[in-house]
Amino acid sequence: MISESNLTELQLLYWIGHQLDPSAVHFNNVFSFAFTTPICPDIFQQAFDTAVSQYDVMRTVFREEKGVPKQQVLAAPPAPLCLVDFTAEPDPAAAAMEWQRHRAQRPFQLEHGLYDSALLLLNEEASIWFINMHHLITDASSFFLIAETLLGHYATLRQGEKLTITEKPPFSRYVDALQRQQASSRAAKSHAFWQEKVSQPLDPANFYGRLPAKRNSQVRRWIYNLGTEQTTRLIALAEQTDLGTTTSELRQFCLTATLFFGLMHQLTGNSHLGLVTTIHNRATQVNRQTAGVLMELCPVQVTIDQGETFTTLLHKVTEEMKQLLLHYRHGASRAASDLALDVMFTFVQRPSLSFDEQIVKHTIVHPGHGSERLGLHIHHLADDNSFDLYLDFHLDIFTEEEQAHAQQSLQKLLDRLLENPDASIQDGAIPWPEFASDDLGLNGNGNGRSKPSYAPPTTPIESQLQQIWEEILDRSPIGIHDDFFDLGGESLRAMSFLSKFEAATGHYLPLSTLLRSSTIAALASQIETETKPDAIITIQPGSPDVPSLFLIPGAAGNTLALNRVAKNMLPEQPIYTFQTPNLDVEDFPAANVEHLAVYYREAIQDAQPQGPYYLGGYSAGGILAYEVAQQLRQVGxxxxxxxxxxxxxxxxGYKSWWRVSHFLAKALRLSSHREEAIFLWGRDNWNRATFFRVFGSRRILRNYKGRIVRFRKMTLKRKLHHMQRRFKNLPGEREIRQREAAAGAQVNRTPEPRDMDASSITDPRARALFEMYDKAARKYLPQSYDGRITLLRCPLGYGRKEIRSPFPHYGWKRLTKDLDVHTIQEAHGHLALLREPAVSIVGQTIQTTLSKTMNKDDSK
Structure with a gap:
């Protein structure tokens, strides 16, 4: 794949990581630049657009061609700079901080653009530039290259001068250079070097003697600034230690990495330790001026001997790094991936930025997610010559007590290093927290279940399953009784597994298979018996005295997402979902909600012959649940x-357009497919027009109101300058109108995220299924409902233009007089509703409203 793709080795690893979980945000890199001088939004917009046009990575998207990822550079910027006005907020700075925190958690779609940027207006003197870029197109240095270019353009434009656009070195030049070097003898030696490293894997780092599974990507970051005095002492210590011929930056890197290895030794007890770091490939002048991900991941390994001191360990780290620097350009990132060390260390230089003789403060906006179990990131801040320490704890790995212990241990190691570099790294170690076995359970991860002993495969199909699981889950060995979800599996890894399994064996397994059979042994047994699965899937058996809840999955048939909801409801609540019918692409039924609902209604009545029935559905499954409820009520x-x-x-109201399209098709003798296409075309445009009529006009009025408010707050000098730019063709009037049209829709609001559509689904069966259910939901002409409906919605609203609603009640008030609406504030998009942290609120809300309904029924 590497030879056919135009991605670097590191980009390919990042791309694969994104494909495994497209909704994850741990590849988001976010910086916030604060200005304390007046900023003109129009000039800033033009300066930003110009900077984006100069750097090809900002216009890069990633698309697949015959299964091979390719990066393509667009001619125009893929997204405008958003303008967000917080001047009317009681506390603009706090509101802007909260906005950035939420915005940083928005996932990117690789085919649509990999940056997200906004200018946040706080008051006349203060504003913030927010910039989020996917790791596929950036490293830390790139943010400051782009920032310096943008501020330079702004200063020029503010003086009324014409910009002189100079060509920036394209990232594609760097990619071409790397690929040309792959055939060199030096590259061959480096690949051999890394193969030797990979052949000697380390034992897993069991922090505090435990190895719990990672179930999600939530990370808690602890930030600690060393201050100028302590940082100066550390740098002086690095300079005065005899490490041979090395740069100052490498000395600082090795000394701080020594601290981290000392911490890992204290937290694990392991003598053979390894971590992954980043080495930037910016040795040449042209590379230093190139924006993009000009770096490689590199595994660093050391052995700590009895009585090891800070000084002796520093020498070991330095010698290791000198070796790695000879070979990091070829094969290092792949070796880092293969070794799966799951611990990250980085050292970053953060330069000083100024504008109008004022320091531009830059801070990191952490998305709260990550992939490694433990990470230490050290940033050298040039503004005050201090080190910022960012210690990241994966919340599935570290308890709160362990996080506090690790923080205290790092601080104590730092103090002891400065006090006596020749002291043993183990002297004065803080004892581990005491663990209560009743709380941790036998396997130490708090779920109260003991980890099964390793059981090897006994049949060819089990061996094949094991091989695919170990590849997908990046674990080895996996026994036939190990649980897929306990090993860190989730929806996207499940989809990847099922796709790989079908390609290898020809067996197609629906996604819900893993809910029934989540071990290799159970899966192999199901495959070998070839029994037809039941329509009903038990998510949670619950208590026989509690009425059952039946939940219908969305258009993609993702039953695992509903499993996450069930985990946040009472254990005694029985919960069932459904195997999606007719998975043979060649034998899909007509896209008709009434016909599809019969399958679910019959399955429910087979499982529970008599009511009362408690129903629900997610996304398009909500439409199906509504029709199932109608059919059940029709039969009493x-x-x-x-x-x-x-x-x-x-x-x-779409029924009137259905009559028109039916009349046209009959008069013109069109086929049923053409009639359907005419109806959907009119229906979709009707929906868009309704949304604009109700919501779009309000947005435009808010836009102009915001502009008037900002204009009134300007000084007289700024008002005159603003009017000159509007009426003296700086730039041309057409250009102004085009830029305002692009940015105007973004003012004063958080743009809606892109929701899942068929283009985001790679599995052909799942895609065809999605399109069929989606079409059925859009064709559905519902009857009114005289019962109660509970609606759970995200605050941003449903994103797809063909389906979204401008109303807080999502249009359900047109169908029922008894509607209970709950807005899940923790969800920042449709898909985020069924992911942490929102899914826990969803489960609890459903349980609360369901229990109230059941209690009412019992009291009657």
Whole structure:
């Protein structure tokens, strides 16, 4: 794949990581630049657009060609600079900080652009430039290259001068150079060097004697600034230690890495330790001026001997780094991936920026997610010559007590290093926290279940499953009784597994298979018996005395997402979901909600012959649940509870357009497919027009109101300058109108994230299934409902233009008079509703409203 792709080795690893979980945000890199001098939004917008046009990585998208990832540079910027006005907020700085925290958690879609930027207006003298870039297109140095270019353009434009655009070195030049070097003898020696490293893997680092599974990507960051005095002492110590011929930056890197190895030794007890670091490939002048991910991941390994001191360990780290620097350009990132060390250390130089003789303060906005179990990132801040320490703890790995212990241990190691570099790194180590076995369970991860002993495969199909699991989950060995979800598996890894398994064996397994059979042994047994799966899937058996809840998955059939909801409900609540019907692409039924609902209704009545029935559905599954409820009520059954999770209601008014399209098709003798296409075209445009009529005009009015408020707050001098720019063709009037049209829709609001559509699904069956269910939901012409509906929605609203609703009630008030709406503030998009932290609130909300309904029924 590498030879056919135009990605670097590191980019390819990042791309694969993104494909495994496209909704993850741990590849987001976010900086915030604070200005304490007046900033003109129009000039800043033009300066930003010019900077984006100069750096090809800012216009880069990633697309697949015959399964091979390719990076393509667009002619125009893929996204405008957003303008967000906080001047009317009671506390603009706090509001801007909260906005940035939420915005940093928005995932990127690789085919649509990999940066997200905004200018946040706080008051006349203060503003913030927010810039988020995917790691596929950036390293830390790139942020400051782009920032310096942008500020230079702004200063020129503010003086009324014409910009002189100079060509920046393209990232594609760097990629071409790397690929040309792959055939060199030096590259061959480096690959042999890394193969030798990979052949000697380390034992896993069991922090505090435990190795719990990672179930999500949530990370807690502890920030500690050393201050100028302590930093100066550390740098002096690095300079005075005899390490041979090395640069100052390498000396500082090795000394701080020594601290981290000392911490790892104290937290694990291991003598053979390894971590992954980044080495930047910016030795030449042209590379220093190139924006992009000009670096490699590099595994660093040391052995700590009995009585090891800070000084002796520093020498070991330095000698290791000197060796790695000879070979990091070829094969290092792949070796780092293969060794799966799961611990990260970085050392970054943060330069000083100034504008109008004022320091521009730059801070990191952490998205709260990460992939490594433990990470230490040290940033050398040039503004005050101090070190910022960022210690990242994966929340599935470290308890709160362990995090506090690690923080104290790092501080004590630092003090002892400065006090006596020849002291043993183990002297004065703080004892580990005491663990209560009842709380941790036998396997130490708090779930109360003991880890099964390793059981090897006994059949060819088990061996094949094991091989694919070990590849997908990046663990080895995996026994046939190990649970997929306990090993860190989730929806996207499950999809990847099922796709690889079908390619290898020809067996197609639906996603819900893993809910029934989550071990290799159980899966192999199901495959070998070839029994037809039941329509009903038990997520949680619950108590026989509690009525069951039936939840219908969304258009993609993701039953694992509903499993996450169930985990946040009471254990005694029985919860069932459904195997999606008709998975043979060649035998899909007609896209019709009424016909599809029969399958779910019959499955429910087979499992529970009599009501009352408690129903729900996510996304398009909410529409199906609504129709199932209608059909059950038509045959005399009661449905006291119906929950719809983030799905706008179809407009019953579409029936008039259906009559028109039916008449046209009949008059023109068109096929049923053409009639359907005419209906959907008119229906989708009707929905867009309704959204604009209700919501779009308000947004435009808010836009102009915000501009008037900002204009009134300007000084007379700024007002005159603003009017000159508007009426004296600086730039041309057409250019002004185009730029305002692009940016105007973004003012004063948080743009809606892109929701899942068929283009984001790679599995052909899942994609065809999604399109069929999506079409059925859009064609649905509902009848009114005289029961109660509970709606759970995200605060941003449903994103897809064909389906979204401008109303807080998502249009369900047109169908029922009894509507209970809950807005899940923790969700920042449709897909985020069924992921942490929002899914826990979703589960609790459903349980609360369901229990209230059941209690009412019992009291009757």
């Amino acid at each position: 059954e009661t449905v006291p509870f119906l929950v719809v999770i983030d799905m706008p209601a179809p407009n019953p």
